[in-house]
Amino acid sequence: MSIGVVEKRPAARERILATADELFRVHGLRGVGIDRIIAESGVAKSTLYAHFPSKDELIEAYLVKADERWRGYLRQAAIAAGSDPKEQLVGLFDAVDDAYRRHQLYGCPFINAAAESEPGSRAHAATLQHKKAVREWVRFLAEGAGADDPVGLATSITLLIDGALAAERLEQDPALPAAAKATARVLVDAACR
């Protein structure tokens, strides 16, 4: 039945990850116990531990998945904004807007994970890596846009994105992403004269 591709055995693993994603995002890493993930995913505890040797590793897998997804969203938003790099930088905030629309109130999985994990932990390292990758990519865009100071512009933009994502967990104000986008436009215009 399977196609030529690898496609090993998705069943349980995917259900666990989907449930973990849903619960961790809403209630936080420490706010969700293994037992709850078991119960809501309908998977046996031994199965979960067969796939993920510890809760820490499950958390790591959750963050890896979130990283891929969120960077995909950002990429899509940039593509949707057209071919002008300046517009792409501004268009990034459509991804933020989508995030607000998709699930308001839960914030950025990475900022949240960093808040809950010890500064040296693997979860902390994963979020650090994610933010760095995003900033790097935004810098690339800023260079394409011909900014005077691409690193500076990338920093400004990512600070703004993080601020908007952090605020998502605090306030439901659906106008925030648009405000962030407008702010970004001011910054991009000022940086590329």
Next chain:
Amino acid sequence: MSIGVVEKRPAARERILATADELFRVHGLRGVGIDRIIAESGVAKSTLYAHFPSKDELIEAYLVKADERWRGYLRQAAIAAGSDPKEQLVGLFDAVDDAYRRHQLYGCPFINAAAESEPGSRAHAATLQHKKAVREWVRFLAEGAGADDPVGLATSITLLIDGALAAERLEQDPALPAAAKATARVLVDAACR
């Protein structure tokens, strides 16, 4: 022995709050148990529960104190920036810079608390209230600065502050506050023509 002022009986309460502040800030709300606060503050468990009926109330007291302190820092930074409201808006980021310098790596107590508390909880409400108060005050400053759209400028500025504070827990880059400050200057200049 006591002076004429009220000054009831600080001893234990202050020690508990100081310890809680230190531990909660670093390890998170759920990462610190009552027993640890007992041990490190050198206070008896019954004494702690005499002052704070539950951990939730201790957390609330911790957040109230953090709110007063942080708003005080912001106010001081504004005052130190002189009498020009535009300079005051930009000067806010000196408070962020001080926070980085004081304790790098621990981030904003409110963003962290929001990440760890359920969306409806008292801790969550406390952070929401704090952010709202700050934004309100920044809007007041923006009005004084003669911004075309004071609300918009206040939103931009607070988004930037939150972004910088969220990033404080992620990266130790001490250049971030200065970058945020430079960004703020661009925004303020663009908003007050």
Next chain:
DNA sequence: TTGAAATCGGACAGACCTGTCTGTATGTTT
């Protein structure tokens, strides 16, 4: 059909957590 891999269901150990309770010590007020 058969055999191996995956999954199930749930008991269990050991650690940790919050909050209660009992009893004692110390110093201040009346």
Next chain:
DNA sequence: AAACATACAGACAGGTCTGTCCGATTTCAA
């Protein structure tokens, strides 16, 4: 001296958490 407020020390109950283990059952390809 008696009463009171505050603090101490620590045992304890009841709950939750992670992770282990074991036997029974399902799935699926050969």
